[in-house]
Every structure is written in C-alpha cells, then in structure tokens.
Amino acid sequence: MQFGTNTREFFDQTGKISNFAGRFFSSVAKPRFETAEFFNQCFLIGYKSLALIALTAFIMGLVLTMQLRPSLVEYGVQSQLPVMVGIAIVREIGPVITALIFAGKIASSIGAELGSMKVTEQIDAMDVSGTNPYKYLVTTRVIATTLMLPVLTVLGDAVSLFGAYIGVNIRSVTSFQLFFTQVFQSLSYGDLVPAVIKTFFFGFAVGIIGCYKGYFSSKGTRGVGSSANSAVVLSSVLIFVIDLLAVQITDLLGLN
Amino acid sequence: MANTEINNIKLGILVISGLAVLVFSLFLIGKNQNLFGGSFELKARFTNINGLMEGNNVWYSGIQAGTIKNIKLLNDTVIEVTIRIDKDIKSHIRSNAVASIGTEGLMGNKIINITPAKSNGKIASAGDILPVQKPVNTDDLLQTLSKTNNDIAVISGTLRETVLRISRSPALDLLDDKTIGRSLRSSLDNVNSASANARLMTRTLNELMTQAKKGKGVAGAFLSDTGMAANMKTAITNFKLASQNANRLTVHLDSLALQINYDLHKDQGIYHLLLKDTSMNRNFSLSLDNIRKGTDGFNQNMEALKHSFLFRGYFKKQAKEASKNTIKSGN
Numbered sequence: 001m002q003f004g005t006n007t008r009e010f011f012d013q014t015g016k017i018s019n020f021a022g023r024f025f026s027s028v029a030k031p032r033f034e035t036a037e038f039f040n041q042c043f044l045i046g047y048k049s050l051a052l053i054a055l056t057a058f059i060m061g062l063v064l065t066m067q068l069r070p071s072l073v074e075y076g077v078q079s080q081l082p083v084m085v086g087i088a089i090v091r092e093i094g095p096v097i098t099a100l101i102f103a104g105k106i107a108s109s110i111g112a113e114l115g116s117m118k119v120t121e122q123i124d125a126m127d128v129s130g131t132n133p134y135k136y137l138v139t140t141r142v143i144a145t146t147l148m149l150p151v152l153t154v155l156g157d158a159v160s161l162f163g164a165y166i167g168v169n170i171r172s173v174t175s176f177q178l179f180f181t182q183v184f185q186s187l188s189y190g191d192l193v194p195a196v197i198k199t200f201f202f203g204f205a206v207g208i209i210g211c212y213k214g215y216f217s218s219k220g221t222r223g224v225g226s227s228a229n230s231a232v233v234l235s236s237v238l239i240f241v242i243d244l245l246a247v248q249i250t251d252l253l254g255l256n
Numbered sequence: 257m258a259n260t261e262i263n264n265i266k267l268g269i270l271v272i273s274g275l276a277v278l279v280f281s282l283f284l285i286g287k288n289q290n291l292f293g294g295s296f297e298l299k300a301r302f303t304n305i306n307g308l309m310e311g312n313n314v315w316y317s318g319i320q321a322g323t324i325k326n327i328k329l330l331n332d333t334v335i336e337v338t339i340r341i342d343k344d345i346k347s348h349i350r351s352n353a354v355a356s357i358g359t360e361g362l363m364g365n366k367i368i369n370i371t372p373a374k375s376n377g378k379i380a381s382a383g384d385i386l387p388v389q390k391p392v393n394t395d396d397l398l399q400t401l402s403k404t405n406n407d408i409a410v411i412s413g414t415l416r417e418t419v420l421r422i423s424r425s426p427a428l429d430l431l432d433d434k435t436i437g438r439s440l441r442s443s444l445d446n447v448n449s450a451s452a453n454a455r456l457m458t459r460t461l462n463e464l465m466t467q468a469k470k471g472k473g474v475a476g477a478f479l480s481d482t483g484m485a486a487n488m489k490t491a492i493t494n495f496k497l498a499s500q501n502a503n504r505l506t507v508h509l510d511s512l513a514l515q516i517n518y519d520l521h522k523d524q525g526i527y528h529l530l531l532k533d534t535s536m537n538r539n540f541s542l543s544l545d546n547i548r549k550g551t552d553g554f555n556q557n558m559e560a561l562k563h564s565f566l567f568r569g570y571f572k573k574q575a576k577e578a579s580k581n582t583i584k585s586g587n
Contacts, residue, residue: 034258043263047270151274158277184284188311192281 020212025143027135038140045141046148053152054159056101061089061160065167078172085164087184087191093158094097095195096243099202102149102233107210110141111231114214115224123215138215142207149203150196188254198246202239209235296346297325298339300355300368300386305335308357308366314339316370324368339368339386348425352377356389379463 065085072078114137117123126133167181213231217223305327314322322345326338341349352373360367370386380386422428430436519526562571 027271039264039267040260042271043267047266050270146273150278151271154274154278154281155270168292184281187281187285187288189282189285192285196278 007155011126016216017026017208017212018136020215021208023134024139024208027132028139028143030135032135034136034140037136041140041144042148045144046151047166049102049105049148049152050155053098053101053156056097057094057156057160058163060093060097061163062167064088064093064160065164066170067226069167069171081168082164082179082182083186085167086186089160089164090187091191091195092243094160095153095199095202096239098153098156098208099149099199099239100236102145102152102203103206103239104232105214106145107206107231107235108228110145110207110210111124111213111217112224112228114138114211115217118215118217119219119221119224134215134225138211142204142213145207145210146200146203149206150173150199153199155198190250194246194250194255198242201242201246205238206235209238296341296343296382297353298341298380298382298384298386300337300339300388301330302335302337302357302388303333303390305337306357306366308368309339311370312366313360314341314368314370315343315358316345316349317372319345321349321370337368339370347379349380350377351380351384351386353380353386354389355386518544 065081068084068088068239069078069081072081072084100132114123123133123137126136161183165176168174168179180216213227213234217227308324308327310324310327312324313320314324318344322339322341324337326342328336328338337355339355349370350372352375354371354373356369356371358367358369359365371389470499561567
C-alpha cells in the first residue's frame with residue numbers, strides 16, 4: 001500500500017501546486033499591486049544572485065571549452081570549438097545551469113522565509129490585518145523570479161561565452177573578434193529564442209515551488225528546513241521536466 | 257527610502273544590461289541571417305540540391321554573400337532556390353554568374369557558390385535566374401571510382417605477371433654481369449680503331465683512285481694504258497699456248513707413268529730391272545767393289561810414281577809455290 005499512498009500523495013501535491021499556481025494567475029491581474037515589494041524582491045532575487053550566477057557561468061564556459069577540446073582535436077576540427085561551445089551554452093548549458101543555481105539559491109530562501117513566517121504565524125496575522133498575504137508574498141516573488149531568471153540567464157550566457165573565450169585561448173590563440181564572429185555566425189534565432197523563453201518557465205517554476213513549500217510549511221523549525229529543502233529538490237526536478245517539454249515543443253515547431 | 261532607491265537603480269542596471277545583451281545578440285543573429293536591411297533576391301533552378309536547406313549560406317567567390325531564403329519544388333525535376341543577397345554584394349553579381357551547390361569545408365553545411373563567369377554580363381537585377389552547374393554527386397563519384405578500381409585491379413594483375421616474367425628471365429643476368437660492360441667497352445674501342453682504320457683506308461683508296469684516274473702508278477698503267485692492254489692480251493694468249501703444251505706434256509707423262517707401272521707389275525723392261533731385280537742389284541754391288549779395288553791399286557801406283565826419281569823434281573817445285581801463296585795471304 002506504500003505505492004498507493006505515494007501515488008495518492010503525488011497527485012495530491014500536484015493538484016495543490018496547480019491550485020496554488022492557478023491562484024497566482026487569478027490574483028496577478030487584480031489590484032492592488034504591491035509594486036514596492038515587487039521591486040524589492042526583484043532586487044533581492046535578481047541583483048543579489050548575479051555574482052553567484054556570473055561565477056558559475058564563467059567557470060562553466062571555461063570548463064566546457066577545455067573538456068570539449070580534446071575530442072574536437074581528435075577530429076582535427078578544433079577551429080570549430082567556439083561554434084560548439086557557443087551553441088552548447090546558448091541552447092542548453094546556460095539556461096539550465098543558471099536555473100539550477102537560481103533554484104538552489106532562491107527556492108530555498110523563499111521556502112525558508114515563507115516557512116518561518118508560516119510557522120511564526122505572520123501570514124495569519126497579515127490576513128487578519130487586511131493585507132492579502134498571497135498577493136503580497138507569493139505574487140511579487142513569483143513575478144520577480146519569472147522575470148529575473150531570463151535576465152540572469154542572458155547575462156550568464158554572456159559571461160559564460162567570455163569564459164569559453166578564455167578557455168579557447170588557454171591552449172591556442174584566437175582573437176576575440178574571430179571568436180565572437182564564429183559564435184554568432186553559428187547561432188540562429190532558433191537557438192536563442194526558445195532558450196530564453198524556457199527560462200521564463202524555469203523562473204516561474206522556481207518561484208511557485210518555493211512559495212508553495214513555504215506557504216504550506218508544517219509546524220515547527222523542522223518544517224521550515226524540510227520546506228526549504230523540498231523546494232530546491234522539486235524546483236530542480238521541475239526545471240528538467242520543463243526543459244524536456246521545451247525541447248519537444250521546439251522540435252515540433254521545427255526550430256531545432 | 258534612499259536604500260530602496262539605490263537598490264532599484266542597481267536592479268534597473270541589471271535588467272537593462274540583460275536586455276541589452278539579449279537585444280544585441282538577437283540583432284547580430286538577425287544580421288547574419290540578413291533579416292534586416294535591403295533584400296535582393298536571385299533565383300537558381302537545380303534538379304538536385306543535395307540537402308541544401310533554407311538559411312544555408314551563399315558564397316560569392318568565397319565571400320559570404322547571403323543566405324538561402326526559400327526552396328520550392330516547381331515540378332518533379334526542377335527545384336527553385338531563392339537566394340537573398342547582401343546589399344553590398346548586389347552590385348557585383350552579374351546575371352551570367354554560375355551558381356553551384358558545394359560544401360563548407362569537407363563535411364560542413366551545404367552552401368551555394370556563385371562564381372563569376374569569364375565573360376562580362378550585365379549586372380543581375382532582382383529575380384534573375386542564374387545559370388547553374390550540376391553538383392558533383394557523391395554516389396556517381398563512387399560508382400565511377402568503383403569502375404576505375406576494377407580496371408586498376410585487372411591492370412595491376414597483368415602488370416604483376418609481366419614483372420614476374422621479367423624477373424625470372426635470363427635477360428636480367430646480363431644486367432648483373434660486370435664483364436659484359438668491360439667487353440662492350442673493349443668492343444667499342446675495337447670498333448673505334450676499326451673505324452679509324454677504315455677512314456685511313458678510304459682516304460688512301462681515294463688517293464689511289466685519283467692517281468689511277470690520272471693514269472699514275474701500276475694500277476693506273478693497268479687501267480689506262482692501251483699498249484699495256486695489247487701486251488697483256490698476247491701474254492694471255494701465250495699463257496694459253498703454254499698451258500696447252502703443259503697439258504700435252506702431262507698427258508705424255510701420264511702414259512709414261514702408266515707404262516712404267518704396267519712393266520713393274522709384269523716383271524719386264526728396264527724399269528723392272530732397275531727397281532725390282534735383286535740379282536741385278538748384287539751384280540751392281542760386285543762391280544762397285546771391283547772398281548774400288550781397281551782405284552786402290554791405281555792410288556798405290558801413283559804414290560810409287562811420286563817417289564820415283566823421274567818425277568820428284570816436279571812435286572818439290574809444286575810444294576814451294578803452295579807455301580809461298582799461304583805467306584802472301586797471311587800478310
């Protein structure tokens with residue numbers, strides 16, 4: 001019966017999260033808008049994550065280049081290294097790595113923050129005082145993650161390509177102009193646009209899961225910890241699921 | 257509030273820079289695909305485009321000149337490819353330039369190569385259909401190569417046999433033999449000296465001939481003197497007569513020899529007596545013995561005569577003259 005209860009729980013969770021997300025869509029267009037809180041969250045979620053994401057993106061670009069190099073050298077096409085790295089970063093590595101780091105940092109912080117507010121009954125207090133806690137806490141955060149992740153991804157891609165340029169130059173010499181031309185020569189809208197669009201969904205998933213796990217955190221300090229933890233795990237899994245869906249959709253649309 | 261404002265400014269910078277990068281990338285990609293700016297289209301009709309796709313590059317003499325905008329199947333054999341050409345290349349392409357399908361590098365994407373024709377044509381205008389060159393089909397290439405390969409296999413087989421036969425043949429020993437070279441060299445030396453001699457000979461002969469022509473020398477006389485010729489004639493006639501006499505003589509001799517032979521066999525005649533009769537032989541030796549005895553007696557008589565007083569004076573005188581002669585010849 002273990003399987004039965006797990007399945008039941010899985011669908012229960014899915015339904016609850018869907019309901020939670022639906023509530024976001026119903027409330028997002030309605031006034032009153034918590035603009036100040038939204039900008040504050042954007043600052044905390046976006047700006048504060050930039051350094052972390054730039055660092056990981058830079059390392060990712062550099063390492064990816066150096067790892068790809070031997071196999072390209074084997075086929076004698078190391079001149080195609082910028083093309084390979086450029087496509088890999090823009091299409092897949094950039095969005096997914098950025099989203100995962102973002103999930104690790106943001107989903108856990110949102111989960112812990114809302115969880116502790118839930119545990120200390122601040123959310124209930126907010127409700128009593130006449131402020132819509134969902135609108136104030138959830139909507140602002142979800143919009144912030146949805147909008148900030150694409151920005152971070154684009155910047156992360158740029159930093160990652162710079163890392164790749166340095167990676168290419170560790171073993172051989174390529175002018176920045178040639179590298180730049182090669183990367184953009186190989187790219188098309190079919191590479192860049194779907195990759196940017198899917199990051200909106202990644203950001204939304206991170207925000208909604210973080211908020212959901214925190215909003216419905218169980219009682220006690222353990223509840224806060226577990227909601228932060230499960231927020232990261234679930235949002236990371238969701239990022240991959242969305243990535244899978246995204247690649248299917250772009251394939252169906254003939255953009256691949 | 258001031259803190260919030262600074263935060264918002266930082267956020268604004270972040271968002272704007274992110275958007276700037278995005279827009280810049282989109283613009284660059286769009287520029288590469290010629291999505292902006294003036295479009296100028298040319299067309300080319302192929303029967304096989306070998307996997308050319310929309311968005312593939314177009315090169316003009318090796319320069320990136322545009323992209324493939326559209327590929328359309330006109331009927332079962334004709335495929336029309338619409339090529340978008342860059343503004344700055346536009347003014348250089350002539351309507352007789354040839355379009356062909358090629359590859360970027362050895363295994364890269366398909367491209368269309370536009371190659372200028374050797375003769376000048378008018379500058380291409382929008383919508384012109386460029387002449388095309390049939391693309392090299394790899395399958396055809398391989399088929400031809402396979403045929404060639406078979407031919408080469410047959411040829412090399414025959415060649416192998418030939419080489420084996422050559423290597424087995426004794427003619428090859430000649431090449432290894434070192435003495436042949438030496439012999440050849442000495443032969444050549446001989447030939448050389450022979451030819452030198454021949455030259456000398458011909459020169460002498462030549463001189464001789466010129467002299468003969470002029471009637472000098474024995475040969476000249478021989479050849480040019482008419483009196484000589486008459487003499488020769490008589491000499492030859494005499495020769496003839498002499499030889500006839502000789503002939504007759506030999507006939508006589510022959511009959512004589514026959515006669516002798518006959519006598520010898522029949523034990524008669526003088527020849528037989530001379531050559532074969534043994535009694536005759538004994539008589540001869542007896543006669544010779546008697547003669548010797550007679551001469552001995554005669555010698556004694558003569559010695560007795562020397563010592564007789566009648567003839568002694570004559571012999572002394574003779575001995576004196578003989579000794580005088582020897583002294584003279586010694587001086």
